[in-house]
Amino acid sequence: MPLALLLLMAAAPARAAHSYDNCTGFIDSLPVTITTQGTWCLRKDLSTSIKYGVAVQLATNNVTLDCNDFKIAGSAAFIDYVPDGIQAQDRLNITVRNCRVEGFTRGLSLAGAAGGGHVVEDNRFTANTFVGMLVEGDGSVVRRNFVGGTGRSMTPPYDTHAYGIVTAQDVDIVDNEVSGVQPYQWSTGNAFGIVTRGSSATVARNRISGAHYGISDSESTRIVIRENEVLLSGGSDTGITCASPLGRAERNVIVRAGTPLVTCSSLGNDVLP
Secondary structure: OOHHHHHHHHHOOOOOOOOOOOOOEEEOOOOEEEOOOEEEEEOOOEEEOOOOOEEEEEOOOOEEEEOOOOEEEEOOOOOOOOOEEEEEEOOEOEEEEOOEEEOOOEEEEEEOOOOEOOEEEOOEEEOOOOEEEEEEOEOEEEEOOEEEOOEOOOOOOOOOOEEEEEEEOOEEEEOOEEEOOEOOOOOOOOEEEEEEEOOOOEEEOOEEEOOOEEEEEEOOOOOEEEOOEEEOOOOOOEEEEOOOOOOEEEOOEEEOOOEEEEOOEEEOOEEEO
């Protein structure tokens, strides 16, 4: 073998193994409630068939859930069943990373205006029937996540809509991909890629496809929506909506939107057929 090839092979980095050095404890079965602060880890794929409740309940502040790229799977998120994958209510400083979450009503719900400081990063939320992820609370960030195949199975009267990413208060949403949001019935429901409420944060460098509404802001005044790619199907689909003209849409690429921009102050956006 040529020396140059041997040197190249020697220099190639080995694939990193999972590290559990920083784990406070391990989650080895579902459902589970975490009441101790620290870093809680997965070391294998987990599943549950619960019809109600939560697979992983984070019941205290300052918790990191690191799934190490393992899966949290539900199997009962269909008619009349409403389990959530990962949930925390009015908690502070929750971090969720490296998780694959599928088959729940809401893949992730960090809810409550009394909470905040959350970090949700490098996760995959797929095949959840109502909301891919919900994150509320000032000082939070949602970044580098994939949300795919949300909706389809939820039936009226619970809700006919479907949502990829939903945030409230001051939450930055950056570098995420949202794909294939679909309501139970296109005739009665809408599909939302990203929805923000009451935010003065930044929505940047996200890619949204397969929704009625790409990025929809409500209640905010000074949100900045920039450098996103919004790919829709035309017709009555809406690219980017701001709640106020003080909201700014800058340097976004909007493709096949029946209505590219609503209310936003616009700067340097590319609108393509």
